[in-house]
Amino acid sequence: MSNLNTTNRQAAPQIVDKSQPQRILLVGASGVLGQAVQRHLGSRHEILTAGRGSGQYRVDLRSDASVEALLRELGPLDAVVSTAGGLHFGPLTDMTAAQFDSGLQDKLLGQVRLALAAQHVLRDGGSITLTAGILSREPIPMGANASAVNAALEAFALAAAIELPRGLRINVVSPTVLTESLPQYGAFMAGMESTPAARVALAYQRSVEGGLTGRTFSVV
Structure with a gap:
């Protein structure tokens, strides 16, 4: 006879179906990529859009107060997605520290700021x-x-993926130049193959509805 004490067995972990409708904040929905993500995820999920000058809600990713106020208003959420952020493009020989810092403050720290605040309003497993x-x-x-x-x-x-609590996940989508953006950026991306924004949107679905964390989903 087995001596196993069945009362001490751990219950099997509950599997959450991420394809079920989620409440998702999308920052940067007015851009080409943001619009594609909104269309794709919006067919299955509730999408709340926010941006500096467009969307249902206003948010400035360069401001702690603005980001925190938005998340307090909208939480709890199942997912937060950002397709926002500005960068500085220019020759290195003429670049100033202030110009370089503009990209750090906007696309880098802006998205990091969003992630740091989002962890406190996401539901378990978000x-x-x-x-x-x-x-x-x-x-x-x-x-x-x-x-x-x-x-x-x-x-x-x-x-961040190794520190987030409560089963929270974080990923990055890293696309090549968008086909729709070739008129604006094609000259700078000589020889690079473009991809449609709708195809890149699939990577956001993978991040939101999948189970991976700490990953960079490259779309080329």
């Missing part, structure tokens, strides 16, 4: 998805700021 870009691994002339910021975002998610 997710954070940030946006980087191909320049973290494929640098271009005049793109030193973009390369540094994108690489830092990927490193932040990798490290």
Whole structure:
């Protein structure tokens, strides 16, 4: 006869179906990529949009008070997604520390600030998805700021994933140049293959509805 005390057995972990409707905050929904993400995720989930000058709610990712106020108003949430953030592009020989800092304050610290605040309003098992870009691994002339910021975002998610409590997850989506953005950025991305925003949106679905954390989903 077995001596196993069945009363001490741990219950099997509950499997949460992430494809079920979630309440998702999307920051940066007015951009080309943000619109694609909203269309794709909005077919299954409740999307709350926010931005500096557009969306249902206003938020300035450069301001602690603004980010914290928005999340207090909207929480609790199941997921937070950011497709926002500005960068500085310009020749390294003329670049100033202030210009370089503009990208750090906007796309890097802005998204980090959002993630740090979001962890406190997400439900157990919730997710954070940030946006980087191909320049973290494929640098271009005049793109030193973009390369540094994108690489830092990927490193932040990798490290944050091992500390987030309550089953929270964090990932980064890192796309190549969008097909829709070629008229604006194509000349800077010589020889790089573009991809449609709708295809990149699939990576956000993978982050929100999947089970991975600390990952960078590269879309090329």
